[in-house]
Amino acid sequence: MKKTLSIKDIALEAGVSITTVSFILNGKAKEKAISDFVTKKVEKIIEDSGYKPNQLARSLRTGNSNIIGLIVEDISNPFFAAIAKMIEYKAYKKGYKIIYSSTENEVAKAQDLINMFKSRKVDAYIISPIKGIEDDIKALINDHKTVVLFDRDLAGLNIDYVGVDHFKASCDATLALVEGGRKNIALVTIDLDVKQITDRQAGYREVLEKHKLFKEELILKIPFSQSEAETEQQMKELFSQNKVDAVLFATNYLAISGLMVLRTLAVKRDKDFEVIAYDDHIVFELLTPQVSAVQQPLEAIADKIIDLVLSRLSTKEKKLPQQVIFPAKLILRKNT
Amino acid sequence: MKKTLSIKDIALEAGVSITTVSFILNGKAKEKAISDFVTKKVEKIIEDSGYKPNQLARSLRTGNSNIIGLIVEDISNPFFAAIAKMIEYKAYKKGYKIIYSSTENEVAKAQDLINMFKSRKVDAYIISPIKGIEDDIKALINDHKTVVLFDRDLAGLNIDYVGVDHFKASCDATLALVEGGRKNIALVTIDLDVKQITDRQAGYREVLEKHKLFKEELILKIPFSQSEAETEQQMKELFSQNKVDAVLFATNYLAISGLMVLRTLAVKRDKDFEVIAYDDHIVFELLTPQVSAVQQPLEAIADKIIDLVLSRLSTKEKKLPQQVIFPAKLILRKNT
DNA sequence: CTGAAAGCGCTTACAG
DNA sequence: CTGAAAGCGCTTACAG
Numbered sequence: 001m002k003k004t005l006s007i008k009d010i011a012l013e014a015g016v017s018i019t020t021v022s023f024i025l026n027g028k029a030k031e032k033a034i035s036d037f038v039t040k041k042v043e044k045i046i047e048d049s050g051y052k053p054n055q056l057a058r059s060l061r062t063g064n065s066n067i068i069g070l071i072v073e074d075i076s077n078p079f080f081a082a083i084a085k086m087i088e089y090k091a092y093k094k095g096y097k098i099i100y101s102s103t104e105n106e107v108a109k110a111q112d113l114i115n116m117f118k119s120r121k122v123d124a125y126i127i128s129p130i131k132g133i134e135d136d137i138k139a140l141i142n143d144h145k146t147v148v149l150f151d152r153d154l155a156g157l158n159i160d161y162v163g164v165d166h167f168k169a170s171c172d173a174t175l176a177l178v179e180g181g182r183k184n185i186a187l188v189t190i191d192l193d194v195k196q197i198t199d200r201q202a203g204y205r206e207v208l209e210k211h212k213l214f215k216e217e218l219i220l221k222i223p224f225s226q227s228e229a230e231t232e233q234q235m236k237e238l239f240s241q242n243k244v245d246a247v248l249f250a251t252n253y254l255a256i257s258g259l260m261v262l263r264t265l266a267v268k269r270d271k272d273f274e275v276i277a278y279d280d281h282i283v284f285e286l287l288t289p290q291v292s293a294v295q296q297p298l299e300a301i302a303d304k305i306i307d308l309v310l311s312r313l314s315t316k317e318k319k320l321p322q323q324v325i326f327p328a329k330l331i332l333r334k335n336t
Numbered sequence: 337m338k339k340t341l342s343i344k345d346i347a348l349e350a351g352v353s354i355t356t357v358s359f360i361l362n363g364k365a366k367e368k369a370i371s372d373f374v375t376k377k378v379e380k381i382i383e384d385s386g387y388k389p390n391q392l393a394r395s396l397r398t399g400n401s402n403i404i405g406l407i408v409e410d411i412s413n414p415f416f417a418a419i420a421k422m423i424e425y426k427a428y429k430k431g432y433k434i435i436y437s438s439t440e441n442e443v444a445k446a447q448d449l450i451n452m453f454k455s456r457k458v459d460a461y462i463i464s465p466i467k468g469i470e471d472d473i474k475a476l477i478n479d480h481k482t483v484v485l486f487d488r489d490l491a492g493l494n495i496d497y498v499g500v501d502h503f504k505a506s507c508d509a510t511l512a513l514v515e516g517g518r519k520n521i522a523l524v525t526i527d528l529d530v531k532q533i534t535d536r537q538a539g540y541r542e543v544l545e546k547h548k549l550f551k552e553e554l555i556l557k558i559p560f561s562q563s564e565a566e567t568e569q570q571m572k573e574l575f576s577q578n579k580v581d582a583v584l585f586a587t588n589y590l591a592i593s594g595l596m597v598l599r600t601l602a603v604k605r606d607k608d609f610e611v612i613a614y615d616d617h618i619v620f621e622l623l624t625p626q627v628s629a630v631q632q633p634l635e636a637i638a639d640k641i642i643d644l645v646l647s648r649l650s651t652k653e654k655k656l657p658q659q660v661i662f663p664a665k666l667i668l669r670k671n672t
Numbered sequence: 673c674t675g676a677a678a679g680c681g682c683t684t685a686c687a688g
Numbered sequence: 689c690t691g692a693a694a695g696c697g698c699t700t701a702c703a704g
Contacts, residue, residue, distance in 0.1 A: 006698085007697065008698095016674075016675085017676075019676080019699085019700080020673095020675075022698070023699095026699080033674090034674075038673085053455065053697080053698070054457075054698065056392055056395050056456060056696090057697035057698035057699090058697080058698055058699075059680095060390070060396055060696090060697080061679080061699050062699065075417060075420060075421060075424075075436075076414070076420070078412070078414075081411060081412035085410070085438065088411075088437070092445070099435045099436075100435075101433070101434070109428075116433055119389065119390055119392070120391055256618055259622055282619070283618070283619040283622055285596065286592065286595055286596060286599065286619055286622075342680090343682065344682095352690075353692075354683095355690070355693095358682070359684095362683080368689085369689055374690085390680085392680090392682090393681035393683090393696085394682055395682090395696095396680090396681080396682075396696050397682050397683050397684085398682085398683065
């Protein structure tokens with residue numbers, strides 16, 4: 001078995017120096033005035049031998065890698081999976097590869113991932129951050145790394161951020177329920193102190209207080225990593241121990257669990273009981289009646305993220321950080 | 337702003353050689369008989385400075401990376417997302433990181449990804465392969481790399497593979513429909529020449545032919561990358577131009593599109609019309625009536641994959657390739 | 673038009 | 689108990 005080829009082997013075979021091979025490899029043949037004859041010859045040898053430069057060595061030398069690190073909460077969450085896929089697609093066309101990884105909402109794992117990306121010299125970081133990694137992100141910034149946050153903002157960091165106005169979206173959703181004549185609107189949310197969640201809670205609260213409909217006992221905060229069964233049990237209690245005629249679910253998976261519970265309890269979703277879910281999902285269109293949802297503009301978010309990253313990467317000069325906030329869309333599905 | 341620390345800086349500050357620092361870094365202090373005093377001192381400096389070794393340099397030197405490359409068709413497909421998440425979780429605990437990427441069923445992209453992983457010196461490859469990359473995989477094997485295939489097998493390659501008996505699963509599903517008294521059982525599948533899909537078609541066909549119920553016109557093969565709208569249109573035609581009393585969907589997303597179509601056509605899924613979907617999905621439990629599905633043992637698959645990889649990685653000696661085939665589980669949901 | 677040499681940050685065989 | 693030096697495979701400033 002032949003060992004991996006190196007630039008030295010190519011140079012040897014072509015009878016030129018490795019410098020020359022390197023120039024040709026990097027498309028600098030013209031610039032460096034390598035003769036056409038030599039260029040062709042070397043290119044042929046490279047082609048025939050199937051030689052691929054060792055990117056590790058290249059990165060070690062140049063300090064960059066054409067790799068963008070993407071850190072999300074959970075890649076199996078459809079929201080992140082969709083964003084990741086679109087980002088990957090666009091980045092790929094520009095010659096960048098994406099490495100993604102999930103934090104599972106653990107600070108230690110998030111820090112670990114940042115360190116791993118750092119020690120692998122990724123060119124840029126796209127991070128859906130969690131509280132507790134502010135300092136790590138600051139360190140990246142101080143290091144002049146390209147960092148774009150998304151989904152969740154982190155207080156006190158003045159850097160590129162792409163997000164959605166969750167407060168407004170939540171107000172809209174709650175208001176739609178109020179205007180539909182609901183008096184006992186529950187909120188099922190996750191017990192996580194991240195802005196994109198607390199904003200949703202705040203919007204719900206603000207609208208209900210304004211309409212004198214706010215009831216503390218109708219808020220259910222589900223601990224992040226508890227079992228599915230416990231979650232369903234708590235929802236069951238919420239729905240059976242209180243008079244509830246509408247519910248706003250703050251996340252996708254909570255909505256799905258919740259719908260399952262409502263199904264078990266044989267609660268009819270009709271003109272007397274309405275549901276709005278946060279983050280749209282294909283299921284919601286399939287159910288009868290369909291389920292209303294707050295839809296985040298996935299493609300716009302992904303586009304903006306990758307645009308920001310690529311533009312930061314291509315210019316030396318520091319531009320001011322951009323905070324891009326998209327509106328979410330409330331999809332009311334009143335048909336049956 | 338201070339530049340990144342290197343081992344040299346640590347050695348300088350500690351007043352020892354970089355050799356000594358390297359030994360300590362790699363836990364060889366005892367083995368190399370470095371004095372306790374020096375060890376403690378160096379460790380303290382490392383700790384205080386926040387120094388992290390450059391993995392690129394380490395990999396360049398040692399030839400391995402503690403990174404496992406995972407190549408799937410589409411990371412936003414729930415099946416792959418779930419597998420990826422589980423593999424990542426287990427690998428992480430063993431000190432391995434996972435990089436994943438999607439091929440989108442394009443041979444060129446798949447080859448590109450393999451090359452990228454190769455040039456980054458990943459320690460192992462986990463691949464859900466597509467036809468056309470046999471040679472690339474062979475090259476990896478010849479290079480003594482650890483490669484584990486899953487989901488889809490590739491003819492002519494005798495290497496580690498973890499999969500599911502799709503032929504059997506498809507037979508079971510079709511048989512369940514036949515035994516339920518269905519006479520006109522349609523198959524909606526994807527027009528892809530990969531074993532895990534063709535096996536499903538073969539199982540369907542075999543059972544129907546045996547029962548003299550096979551009808552060519554009830555098979556609909558959807559081109560892989562056509563628009564959602566076209567797909568739905570074709571399904572509409574299938575259902576309206578033929579007498580159909582049951583349908584087997586060969587993939588998850590086809591089933592979801594199909595259910596949407598059936599909903600539009602106001603086809604009632606009742607004792608006169610039955611659906612079985614391939615790959616289970618949370619939606620199927622939420623619908624009324626619920627939808628039967630073929631369930632792949634995700635966790636068992638993920639476990640086996642990562643076990644194989646880790647065991648290959650930890651032993652020098654070549655073991656015989658393992659072909660692990662799990663049975664799928666038919667979940668009949670007859671309740672309403 | 674082309675090459676010798678330094679250096680990126682590590683690891684490790686060898687020497688003392 | 690510890691260090692000098694070679695080398696992993698590249699890129700690039702400098703020299704001719």
